[in-house]
Amino acid sequence: MGSAELxxxxxxxxxxxxxxxxxxxxxxxxxxxxxxxxxxxxxxADPSVPEQDxxxxxxxxxxxxxxxxxxxxxxxxxxEPSYRxxxxxxxxxxxxxxxxxxxxxxxxxxAKIGLENKVSIAMFKKFHFQEVSLSEVFQQITLQxxxxxxQKKWLLGGKKFMEEKEYKKTKTNIRQEESCx
Numbered sequence: 001m002g003s004a005e006l007x008x009x010x011x012x013x014x015x016x017x018x019x020x021x022x023x024x025x026x027x028x029x030x031x032x033x034x035x036x037x038x039x040x041x042x043x044x045a046d047p048s049v050p051e052q053d054x055x056x057x058x059x060x061x062x063x064x065x066x067x068x069x070x071x072x073x074x075x076x077x078x079x080e081p082s083y084r085x086x087x088x089x090x091x092x093x094x095x096x097x098x099x100x101x102x103x104x105x106x107x108x109x110x111a112k113i114g115l116e117n118k119v120s121i122a123m124f125k126k127f128h129f130q131e132v133s134l135s136e137v138f139q140q141i142t143l144q145x146x147x148x149x150x151q152k153k154w155l156l157g158g159k160k161f162m163e164e165k166e167y168k169k170t171k172t173n174i175r176q177e178e179s180c181x
Contacts, residue, residue: 032064034096034104036060037057038055038056039054056078056079056088057076057078057079057088059092059095060074060076061075061104064110068108070105070107071109072100073109074093074110090123093127098155098156101147106147108144109147112140112143114140115141116139
């Protein structure tokens with residue numbers, strides 16, 4: 001990640017290309033990480049747009065405590081500035097939390113956010129995350145949310161706002177529909 005702004009917002013350190021590849025490999029292969037790439041679905045459906053040009057960020061759940069697999073750390077990054085402030089972060093955060101609850105058995109979420117990232121802190125607080133710690137040394141706030149039945153009902157909301165599909169089949173079907181007269 002070469003953007004100084006993104007490094008600041010995500011409390012990330014600059015990495016070499018080799019380090020980036022190693023990190024991506026661990027995200028793909030490690031059992032304690034769950035990463036999804038966020039795509040612009042309208043651009044993605046256009047066969048003339050390369051897939052890499054459809055990416056606008058990523059969202060992750062990290063299982064940070066081997067003794068407590070019900071705890072998941074959530075991270076969201078909307079890398080493309082033109083997509084920020086348009087509700088994508090909120091929508092994707094809700095989706096990854098639903099995935100965490102229904103597929104991974106997570107009942108407590110945590111978010112660690114740089115103190116300067118006021119927008120992200122405010123978004124997580126809208127989801128009712130509460131501050132549990134503040135580190136002046138790391139310039140980071142830790143927010144947590146324990147999912148009770150009322151929150152689970154709201155979070156899942158009949159899951160009408162999302163549908164799980166297999167990527168390759170969906171991509172093939174969309175591209176075939178686009179090419180038909």
